Amino acid sequence: MATVELTFSALPAHVRTARLVATAIARRTGVEESLLDEVRLAVGEACSRAVEAHRAHCPGEPIRIELKDDSGRFEVTVSDLAPSDEIKQEQPLDLGALSDSFMSGFGIAVIAGLADDVEVFPSPKGMRIRMSWPAAPNGHVI
Amino acid sequence: MDLKLDHHQDDRLTIVEVEGEIDVYTAPRLRELLIDLVNKGSYHLLVNMEKVDFLDSTGLGVLVGGLKRVRAHDGSLELVCTQERILKIFRITGLTKVFGIYASVDEAKEAHGRDK
Numbered sequence: 266m267a268t269v270e271l272t273f274s275a276l277p278a279h280v281r282t283a284r285l286v287a288t289a290i291a292r293r294t295g296v297e298e299s300l301l302d303e304v305r306l307a308v309g310e311a312c313s314r315a316v317e318a319h320r321a322h323c324p325g326e327p328i329r330i331e332l333k334d335d336s337g338r339f340e341v342t343v344s345d346l347a348p349s350d351e352i353k354q355e356q357p358l359d360l361g362a363l364s365d366s367f368m369s370g371f372g373i374a375v376i377a378g379l380a381d382d383v384e385v386f387p388s389p390k391g392m393r394i395r396m397s398w399p400a401a402p403n404g405h406v407i
Numbered sequence: 408m409d410l411k412l413d414h415h416q417d418d419r420l421t422i423v424e425v426e427g428e429i430d431v432y433t434a435p436r437l438r439e440l441l442i443d444l445v446n447k448g449s450y451h452l453l454v455n456m457e458k459v460d461f462l463d464s465t466g467l468g469v470l471v472g473g474l475k476r477v478r479a480h481d482g483s484l485e486l487v488c489t490q491e492r493i494l495k496i497f498r499i500t501g502l503t504k505v506f507g508i509y510a511s512v513d514e515a516k517e518a519h520g521r522d523k
Contacts, residue, residue: 309461
């Protein structure tokens, strides 16, 4: 198992960097080209959610991403330190209730729709989103 | 790639040309443009997303916000998009039922003309 860890300040500009790093490592790990867009979007969603949560609760704290090549899977875990409630998924779509600045429920829904395998761990001390995709067994080692 | 925005008037429609990445960093610029257009009386917006190569839920939120604003004036906000990777996020979130999505600017203009 090889791991790359990345921490970044809660600034929107850094989300793109995180997406690019995750996509580059996914490619190197042997994730199929057709899945790389999904990796890019899902990691971007998780990082955007974390950045918005940190900006609201703890702007000085960094966000952490862990990228692992583990037994033929490419696994990404995004961890934040902002208190979070349980995420209610599959809520009925109510246009009037949607905020145009931050739609965290949408972000999680998008990740769930994109990643092959997703687990969300909300807690008062922060949220951890773990997602993974199949990687080719003969993929390169990180 | 950064975000490039432009807009022009075509009969009753204001066509907003978007190019690049719409994410948590760049979406505020699109939000400002849509708000500015509505404030100046453009209530029928067509957002051309054919040159958008990345869209996340923050971008979706901006489009939903724009839609809410134009609807408050009995207006419309519709999209031109044929890229599967962008359409996928609309499908996942159920927003294909909320936005009119067309394959080309001409097709959108034709549909808009029929609705007049």
